[in-house]
Amino acid sequence: MVQVNGNYLKLKAGYLFPEIARRVKAFSEANPEAQVIRLGIGDVTEPLPEACRTAMKAAIDAMGTSEGFHGYGPEQGYPWLREAIARHDFQSRGCEVSAEEIFISDGSKCDSSNILDILGEGNRIAVTDPVYPVYVDSNVMAGRTGDADGVGRYGGLTYLPITAANGFTAEIPSGKVDLIYLCFPNNPTGAVASREQLKAWVDYARASGALILFDAAYEAFIQDPELPHSIYEIEGARECAIEFRSFSKNAGFTGTRCALTVVPRGLMGTAADGEKVELWGLWNRRQCTKFNGVSYIVQRGAEAVYSPEGQAQVKALTAFYMENAAIIRRELTAAGIQVYGGEQAPYVWLKTPEGLDSWGFFDQLLQRAHVVGTPGSGFGAAGEGYFRLSAFNSRANVEEAMRRVRAL
Ligand code: MLT
Numbered sequence: 001m002v003q004v005n006g007n008y009l010k011l012k013a014g015y016l017f018p019e020i021a022r023r024v025k026a027f028s029e030a031n032p033e034a035q036v037i038r039l040g041i042g043d044v045t046e047p048l049p050e051a052c053r054t055a056m057k058a059a060i061d062a063m064g065t066s067e068g069f070h071g072y073g074p075e076q077g078y079p080w081l082r083e084a085i086a087r088h089d090f091q092s093r094g095c096e097v098s099a100e101e102i103f104i105s106d107g108s109k110c111d112s113s114n115i116l117d118i119l120g121e122g123n124r125i126a127v128t129d130p131v132y133p134v135y136v137d138s139n140v141m142a143g144r145t146g147d148a149d150g151v152g153r154y155g156g157l158t159y160l161p162i163t164a165a166n167g168f169t170a171e172i173p174s175g176k177v178d179l180i181y182l183c184f185p186n187n188p189t190g191a192v193a194s195r196e197q198l199k200a201w202v203d204y205a206r207a208s209g210a211l212i213l214f215d216a217a218y219e220a221f222i223q224d225p226e227l228p229h230s231i232y233e234i235e236g237a238r239e240c241a242i243e244f245r246s247f248s249k250n251a252g253f254t255g256t257r258c259a260l261t262v263v264p265r266g267l268m269g270t271a272a273d274g275e276k277v278e279l280w281g282l283w284n285r286r287q288c289t290k291f292n293g294v295s296y297i298v299q300r301g302a303e304a305v306y307s308p309e310g311q312a313q314v315k316a317l318t319a320f321y322m323e324n325a326a327i328i329r330r331e332l333t334a335a336g337i338q339v340y341g342g343e344q345a346p347y348v349w350l351k352t353p354e355g356l357d358s359w360g361f362f363d364q365l366l367q368r369a370h371v372v373g374t375p376g377s378g379f380g381a382a383g384e385g386y387f388r389l390s391a392f393n394s395r396a397n398v399e400e401a402m403r404r405v406r407a408l
Contacts, residue, residue: 005141005143007140007141007142007143008140008141010140010145010146010147010148010154011137011140011141012148012152016133016374016378016379017040017041017374019378020040020041020362020372020374020378021041023362023366024036024038024040024366024372027366027367031370034370035370036366036370036371036372037370037371037372037393037397037400037401037404038372038393039328039371039372039373039389039390039391039392039393039397039398039401040372040373040374040390041374041390042187042249042346042347042390042392043254043390043392044248044249044252044254044321044392045392045393045394045397046252046317046320046321046394047252048251048252048253048256048301049251049252049304049305049310049313049314049317050309050313051304051305051307051309051310051313052251052252052253052256052301052302052304052305052310052313053301054304055300055301055303055304055307056297056298056300056301056304058300059296059297059300059301060297063296063297070296072292072293073292073293073294073295073296073299074293075284075287075288075291075292075293076102076103076104076284076287076293077102077103077104077105077260077293077294077299078104078296078299078303079099080303081104081299081302081303082099082100082102082104082260083099084303084306085099085102085260085306086098086099086101086102087306088306089229089230089245090230090232090262093229093230093233094233095230095232095233096232096238097230097232097262097264098265100265101262101263101264101265101280102260102261102262103260103261103262103263103283103284103287104258104259104260104293104294104299104302105258105259105260105261105287105291105294106257106258106259106294107246107248107257107259108215108217108244108245108246108248108259108261109134110259111244111259111261112134112135112138112181112213112215112244113134113138113141114286114290115213115242115261115283116138116139116142116144117286117290118269118279118282118283118286119179119211119269120269120272121143121144123144123178123179124156124158124175124176124177124178124179125139125144125145125156125157125158125177125178125179125180125181126157126158126159126160126173126177126179126180126181127157127158127159127160127181127380128159128160128161128162128170128181128182128183128186128380129153129159129160129161129162129379129380129381129382129383130162130188130189130376130379130380130382130383130386131181131183131379131380132181132183132187132188132215132379133378133379135181135213136154136157136380139154139157140154144156145157151381151384152380152381153380153381158173158175158177159380159381159382160173161382162186162189162191162382163382164340167191168186168189168190168191168340168341168349169184169186169191169193169197170182172200172201172204173204176208176210177208177210178209178210178211179210179211179213180201180205180210180211180212180213181213181215182201182212182213182214182215182231183214183215183216183217183218184198184214184215184216184218185218185219185221185222185344185345186218186341186345186347187215187217187218187345187347188347188349188374188376188379188383188388189340189341189347189349189386189388190325190340190341190342190343190344190345190346190347190348190349191340191341191345191349192222192224192227192344192345193227193228194226194227194228195226195227195228195233195234198228198231198233198234198237199234199235202231202234202235202236202237202240202241203236205240205241206236206239206240209270210240211240211241211242211267211269211279212231212237212240212241212242213241213242213244214230214231214237214241214242214243214244215243215244216229216230216231216243216244216245217244217245217246217248217249217259218249218345218346218347219245220249220250220314220318221249221250221318221321221322221344221345221346222344222345223322223343223344224344227344230243231243232262232264238264238266238267239264239266239267240267241264241267242261242262242263242264242267242279243261243262244259244260244261244262245259245260245261245262246258246259246260247259247302247305249318249346249392250305250314250317250318251302251305251310251314251317252317253298253301253302256298256301257294257298258294258298258299258301258302261283263279263280263283264280265278265280266278266280267279267280269282320395321346321391321392322346322391323395324346324391324392324393324395324398325342325343325345325346325347325348325391326342326343327395327398327399327402328342328348328389328391328398328402329342329343329348331402331403331405331406332348332350332389332402332405334406335405335406335408337350337351337353338350338351339351342391346390346391346392347388347389347390347391348388348389348391349376349386349387349388350386350387350388350389351385351386351387352376352385352386352387357377357384357385358375358376358377358378358383358384358385358386358387359375359377361373361375361387362374362375362387364408365387365405365408368408369401369404369405369407369408370404371401371404371405373387373388373389373390374387374388374389374390375387375388376388
């Protein structure tokens with residue numbers, strides 16, 4: 001009989017969001033009259049921006065002609081999209097990132113997992129706790145961890161607690177680690193890192209030869225003009241960081257799929273024999289072998305985000321979700337609940353009421369208010385006693401959900 005990848009057997013329970021969906025389905029089947037409002041998974045709800053739709057329609061029409069037809073595209077993405085991204089997202093903020101260093105993909109979730117293909121097995125890995133579960137699970141699947149303990153922490157990983165005490169931005173590790181996952185604005189806590197905090201990470205990584213995997217999927221939600229959007233705004237980051245970005249949340253592409261990863265030229269790793277190897281070449285090789293690129297139609301849609309109309313529409317979309325976040329913050333605070341995040345990110349992180357753990361609050365909210373959120377403990381042991389509400393929903397649903405929560 002075929003052997004399975006035993007690393008998968010180390011994984012605790014199901015992936016968080018399918019597990020939530022399973023519980024909600026069971027509840028809805030038992031209570032078919034309940035109007036369930038989902039503020040759990042961070043999936044967008046508002047329509048695709050018109051500029052993107054117009055560009056995608058034009059691309060479909062072009063595909064229907066001999067001259068405009070496109071077969072396999074470049075595995076790295078079309079140059080016109082990579083150039084638009086380099087100019088608008090990076091160079092305009094003073095980051096020295098070129099089109100060649102941008103790899104278009106079908107998602108940051110995929111890229112932040114796939115990156116392990118080019119990284120060695122002996123790396124000491126640091127993740128925050130709580131954390132976006134993909135970073136942990138993908139390391140478990142790739143055999144980079146030991147077994148989980150009673151609270152779900154895997155052997156071999158260094159967990160950096162993010163708590164109210166440290167403003168939900170992790171302390172620099174005291175010991176040596178080789179690979180550090182950072183996500184700012186943070187999923188799940190909604191916290192954001194200042195320039196000084198990111199500089200401390202970059203300084204640590206440069207001094208110790210570590211690599212930072214920086215997930216900036218929520219950068220478009222930053223409201224404070226002083227805050228950095230990219231790790232490359234910090235001097236020296238090109239020597240120690242890879243950055244992931246996505247069109248999912250700012251432009252509503254969760255179902256359309258388009259994202260990007262920046263791998264700077266000259267960013268080096270070490271082979272087993274001590275030879276220095278450029279990570280760009282390895283990632284390029286990995287993508288050319290295992291990936292055939294994002295569809296021409298979708299990349300044309302993503303390109304339209306950078307047109308003047310696209311910029312205005314995307315800004316309006318993110319502003320809409322941030323208004324939702326403000327409503328959630330205001331209503332929860334009025335209900336006497338301690339809230340964090342939600343000011344520079346579309347996630348509100350809240351302390352569960354006295355006497356209820358994360359899943360206990362989940363069940364109570366679902367059963368009594370028919371509102372779905374995400375238990376903090378699903379993001380890590382230090383998330384126990386916390387809960388995440390997503391601002392991704394219609395205004396009417398957010399207002400109704402908050403009305404029900406306040407009535408509890
Ligand atoms: C979340 O709810 O945390 C999101 O769905 C993350 C993601 O985009 O995969």
